[in-house]
Amino acid sequence: MQQTKQMELSIREIQEISLEILHTIANICEEQHFRYALIYGTLIGAVRHHGYIPWDDDVDIMMPRPDYDRLLGYLKLHIQEYPNLRVFNREECSEYPYMITRISDERHIIKMQNEKPLVWEYSLIYIRMMVLVIRKKKL
Numbered sequence: 001m002q003q004t005k006q007m008e009l010s011i012r013e014i015q016e017i018s019l020e021i022l023h024t025i026a027n028i029c030e031e032q033h034f035r036y037a038l039i040y041g042t043l044i045g046a047v048r049h050h051g052y053i054p055w056d057d058d059v060d061i062m063m064p065r066p067d068y069d070r071l072l073g074y075l076k077l078h079i080q081e082y083p084n085l086r087v088f089n090r091e092e093c094s095e096y097p098y099m100i101t102r103i104s105d106e107r108h109i110i111k112m113q114n115e116k117p118l119v120w121e122y123s124l125i126y127i128r129m130m131v132l133v134i135r136k137k138k139l
Contacts, residue, residue, distance in 0.1 A: 034067040
C-alpha cells in the first residue's frame, strides 16, 4: 500500500485548488448552457480584489434549480471524465449533514474543526453550491 505524504497547504494553495474546481464546473456549465453566478465572498473577491478575498478559502456559486438539477444529472453520467471530483449532498451521501451541495477535489484533505469526521473529511477543498428558487408572482 502506497503511503501519501500529508503536508499543510497555504491559503493561497487552497485558493488555487478551489479555482481549478471552479474552472472545471464553469466549463461544464458553459458547454451545457447551465446558468450559474458567483455569490458571497467569491463575488466580492472577484469584484473588489480581482481574485480572492485574501482570507477566503472556498468558492460559492448559485444556480437556478433547473440548471442545478441538470448539472447534478450531468455529473452523475460523466463523473468518470473528472476523476478527482466528488459530489457531496444528501443524495450521494446519506450522512452528509448539509442542505447545500459541495463539489470537492479528492486529492486534498482538510480536517474541519467543526465537522464530524465522516466520508467527506478527505476532500473538502470545494465549491459550495446554492440553489436559486424563483417564484412567479400571480397577477
